[in-house]
Amino acid sequence: MKKWKPSIIIENSIKQNGRVTADVIEKTYDIKEHQMIRFMAEEFQRRIEVEVAMEKKQLILLMDEIRELQDVERKEQSNLVFKFRSLINILLSDCAKLQQRSLIWNDAANKVNEILDVPLLQCEPMTIEETHTFRMHPIYSEVYEIYLAYEELSPVLTETFRAFIQSLLKSPTLYEVWVLLKIIHYFSEWGLDAHEFVVDIQKKYKDSKSISGYKKQFRMENRPFDIGIYYDFTFDGSGYRPDFVIGFFEKENKQWSLHTLDAKYKCYSEMTKGEQTLLNDLKHSGTRYLNDLFGGELKVKSATLIHTDIKSLNWNVKEKQVNTENNQHTIAHFHFTPSESKNLQIYLKRLLHENSGLDHCCPKCGQFVEGTIQNTKEFQNKISRKILYNCSVCEEVWVANFCSSCSYHGRNMKLFYYNGYPKYLARQLYKYPTHNYNIQVGESWDVHCPNCYKTFDHKINYIVKHTVKNEPMIIRSF
Ligand SMILES: [Zn+2]
Ligand SMILES: [Zn+2]
Missing domain, CATH: 1.10.287 (Helix Hairpins)
Structure with missing residues (x-):
């Protein structure tokens, strides 16, 4: 399309050669x-x-x-x-x-x-x-x-947070920080204020260009416990620096239960000496922390390794080299990847119930649940009981049972005051509808005792195959 514009007419009048030039304007949508x-x-x-x-x-x-x-x-x-x-x-x-x-x-x-x-x-x-x-x-x-x-x-990322995320993507600690964010996510379902965490992290990153050494006690409203988290924090007494220390503070008796978790971006099954490497990592990130993370009196109750090898998982490592005192459920390792992601939730549930003794707290919403004691048995100075928990807030259900055989033989008992008298309470065995960490019994709502492997019917003995890499396997019963 050709157009006569005033500028062209003027230009033309100035020009002496008599030729008229005009701009060519094309109709275009490429704006x-x-x-x-x-x-x-x-x-x-x-x-x-x-x-x-x-x-x-x-x-x-x-x-x-x-x-x-x-x-x-x-x-x-x-x-x-x-x-x-x-x-x-x-x-x-x-x-x-x-x-x-x-x-x-x-x-x-x-x-x-x-x-x-x-x-x-x-x-x-x-x-x-x-x-x-x-x-x-x-x-x-x-x-x-x-x-x-x-x-x-979409949430607006502040400049600090954007810078933090960008630095993270190139960092070798990406896996650890991802695990940290996931832990915060699951804890937020128990009542932790995730916003508080984001504000903290921004401040920490702004002040020191890293989030290493972060620690915090999260006050949990309407829950029987507070949660403490240390990330990549160096502890004075030992000089050790676990990736995570996770603590539950029981408000009623003002006591902490502390646990360590180390993250390893490793696939043991694909390594030539994978089993040995895993064993060394468990000694380094398990036995070492259990024995003396704090030095002195305060003890860590469990030490666990989180990794990316989807073929390895053991919630209760008994290997003598690692678990020298043969304590149940104190050393463990499990895999956690974006596509295999249910184990972190199982781990946190296990920390709450099995390792911190907060079995009256719902593993889905963190609320207090009054259990129903179903049968209490007294025998000499020993006592055993089964408790059924039923959360009215989120409908979750779980059972704290016990092993009759271990109770009879007085194995793994806990001091417990019953009607004002000191007694020994049988260790509780936890069972959930799904996502269990104790070995399952095929045909009933029961679990194998992690100590003797017997089921509730304690007459049966089991032959069990142990490996460091995987959960014990029941291979024969008699
Ligand atoms: Zn609940
Ligand atoms: Zn037992």
């Missing part, structure tokens, strides 16, 4: 606003992909849990069977919500793809800035407003 709109649509597309992948993973985890629950439901004879049904129903309704969301995502993805196919938007994307057209044009400004509203939905 920067379109490039920015393409950027917006591609951003939506990426976001949808990430959300869909995350929800798919969540759905698989829920389905696995349902299958596990259905299995125990089939085998259960007692009235607990109703409890399992209601847990299954809760999970089924969560699954239905996720499936419903996947339809909505699908719809959104189709719409975004249609937008990306529009001829106007066949251009290179460009980062967004406010332009005259975005401010003034009725339609363009509407598009721009929608994008601003979308951006408002």
Whole structure:
């Protein structure tokens, strides 16, 4: 299209050669606003992909849990069977919500793809800035407003936090910090204020360009305990620096139970001397901390290794070289990766109940649960009991049972005041509908005692195969 413009006419009058030149203006849609709109649509597309992948993973985890629950439901004879049904129903309704969301995502993805196919938007994307057209044009400004509203939905990263995340991505401690964030995430379900943590971390990073040495006691409202976390902190007495120390402070008796956790980005199964390396790591990150992290009187109650070898897991390492005093459930190792992620939750549940003795606290929501004592047996100075816990807030259920054989022989007993008299209480054995850390008994809601491997029917003896790498295996009973 050729246009006569005043400038051309004037120019022409000045020029003496008599030839008229005119600007050639082509009608084009390749304006920067379109490039920015393409950027917006591609951003939506990426976001949808990430959300869909995350929800798919969540759905698989829920389905696995349902299958596990259905299995125990089939085998259960007692009235607990109703409890399992209601847990299954809760999970089924969560699954239905996720499936419903996947339809909505699908719809959104189709719409975004249609937008990306529009001829106007066949251009290179460009980062967004406010332009005259975005401010003034009725339609363009509407598009721009929608994008601003979308951006408002995502949390704004402060400059400090952005810098922290960028430094992290290149850092060899990426796995450790990821584990730390996951621990905070699970603890937030027990009532920890995650926002408090983010504010702390920003401050720590701003002051020292690293988050090493972070420590904090989180006050937990309406829960029987507070949580303490040390990350990469050097302890004075020993000079040791575990990746994590996790502590539970029982408010009622003002006592701490402390545990260490070291992270190793290692796949032992693929190493030539994997088993030996694991053994050395367990001595270094287990035995050493258990014996004298603090020196003196205060003792760590459990020491665990978290790693990325999905073929290795042992919640109760008994190997003499590592567990010199043969204490049950004090040394362990487990795998945790983005695709195999249920063990961290099991670990935290185990710390709460098995290692800290807070078995009256719900492993899903952290609330106090008054257990129902089902049968108390007194024999000489010994006492044993079974307690059923049922959380009215989140419907979680768990049982603290005991091993008749160990109780009879007085193994692993705990001093306990009963009606004002000192007695010895049989060690509790914990059982959950899913995600257990004790060895399961195939056909009933029972577990093998971690000390003698017997089931509740204590007449049967078991031959057990031990390895450092994996959980003990029951190979024959007689
Ligand atoms: Zn609960
Ligand atoms: Zn036993």
